[in-house]
Amino acid sequence: MSDNIKIRYEARAAVLKALGHPSRLFIVDELAKGERCVNELAALVGADMSTISKHLSILKSAGLVNDEKRGNSIFYRLAIPCIVNFFSCVESVVKAKAQAGLDSL
Amino acid sequence: MSDNIKIRYEARAAVLKALGHPSRLFIVDELAKGERCVNELAALVGADMSTISKHLSILKSAGLVNDEKRGNSIFYRLAIPCIVNFFSCVESVVKAKAQAGLDSL
DNA sequence: TTGCTATTTGTCAATATAGCCAAATAGCAA
DNA sequence: TTGCTATTTGGCTATATTGACAAATAGCAA
Numbered sequence: 001m002s003d004n005i006k007i008r009y010e011a012r013a014a015v016l017k018a019l020g021h022p023s024r025l026f027i028v029d030e031l032a033k034g035e036r037c038v039n040e041l042a043a044l045v046g047a048d049m050s051t052i053s054k055h056l057s058i059l060k061s062a063g064l065v066n067d068e069k070r071g072n073s074i075f076y077r078l079a080i081p082c083i084v085n086f087f088s089c090v091e092s093v094v095k096a097k098a099q100a101g102l103d104s105l
Numbered sequence: 106m107s108d109n110i111k112i113r114y115e116a117r118a119a120v121l122k123a124l125g126h127p128s129r130l131f132i133v134d135e136l137a138k139g140e141r142c143v144n145e146l147a148a149l150v151g152a153d154m155s156t157i158s159k160h161l162s163i164l165k166s167a168g169l170v171n172d173e174k175r176g177n178s179i180f181y182r183l184a185i186p187c188i189v190n191f192f193s194c195v196e197s198v199v200k201a202k203a204q205a206g207l208d209s210l
Numbered sequence: 211t212t213g214c215t216a217t218t219t220g221t222c223a224a225t226a227t228a229g230c231c232a233a234a235t236a237g238c239a240a
Numbered sequence: 241t242t243g244c245t246a247t248t249t250g251g252c253t254a255t256a257t258t259g260a261c262a263a264a265t266a267g268c269a270a
Contacts (some may be wrong), residue, residue, distance in 0.1 A: 001149065001151050009130050009134075012107055012196065014193050015198045017122070018125075020118050020122030020125040021228085022111060022114035022115045022116075022117075023106075023116050024118075025117055026110070044111065047229075048229070048230060049247070050171075050230075050231080050232070051166040053247060054228085054249090057249095063197060063201055069236095069247095070247090071238075072237040072246050072247080073246060074247065079198070079201060080197055080201060082194040082197065084193075086190075089188060089191060090117050090121065092187065093168045093169060093185045096184065096185060097116075097167070097168030100168070124211085142216080142217090144215090144217085152259075152260095155259080156258080156260070159258085160217090160258095162218080174217095174226060174267090175269075176216090177215065177216050177267040179218095
């Protein structure tokens with residue numbers, strides 16, 4: 001793999017890596033419904049707000065979400081909504097895998 | 106997040122996590138063109154065959170690839186080709202991020 | 211059998227990630 | 241100002257990942 005290609009795949013992998021955590025995936029799904037503040041997301045996920053804040057900063061670094069401060073809350077929203085279109089394909093992988101598991105019984 | 110929902114998001118995240126590595130992403134892209142054996146992929150990526158083998162086992166555990174032994178080679182192929190459709194969206198995230206970087210200069 | 215090739219698995223060190231608590235920061239309200 | 245809420249950041253430990261080398265396994269060919 002040449003350096004150029006490597007850099008390109010690293011950039012793409014960073015996006016997928018950011019999505020590769022259950023809480024972050026849940027957050028993205030939630031933001032697909034509309035903007036949410038950190039507080040709300042922390043309650044929905046059921047984790048410490050500092051933990052959610054760090055997850056959001058990972059999503060933001062990956063370019064997946066934007067934030068906007070209003071009052072003393074910070075609202076996050078999806079930067080690129082097409083992300084959500086992929087989830088049905090991911091789900092088909094999960095389902096095919098589950099089916100393969102059943103087949104082997 | 107209820108236990109049920111948590112388990113569902115963990116399953117989805119596992120798929121995305123498997124894609125969240127440059128070498129594995131490259132492998133998936135390569136397999137989108139057709140089946141390849143470990144040997145070929147190791148040469149293309151430029152890494153030790155044992156390293157590629159482990160990457161492939163991660164992709165396989167995630168349900169993203171299948172393998173078939175023929176002769177003394179093992180050929181891998183994509184299990185669920187829709188994965189590739191997502192890459193254009195990932196690319197748009199990467200590009201938007203790059204543009205945002207330029208804007209801030 | 212022996213030798214050769216392809217692949218996987220075990221081990222290990224370096225590195226990265228996750229999540230909690232505590233502390234720092236910022237805005238609003240009294 | 242003080243206090244309250246929302247959020248981020250620092251520090252920490254536990255855990256997971258990566259990738260190389262060596263060793264084990266399997267199939268083919270002589």
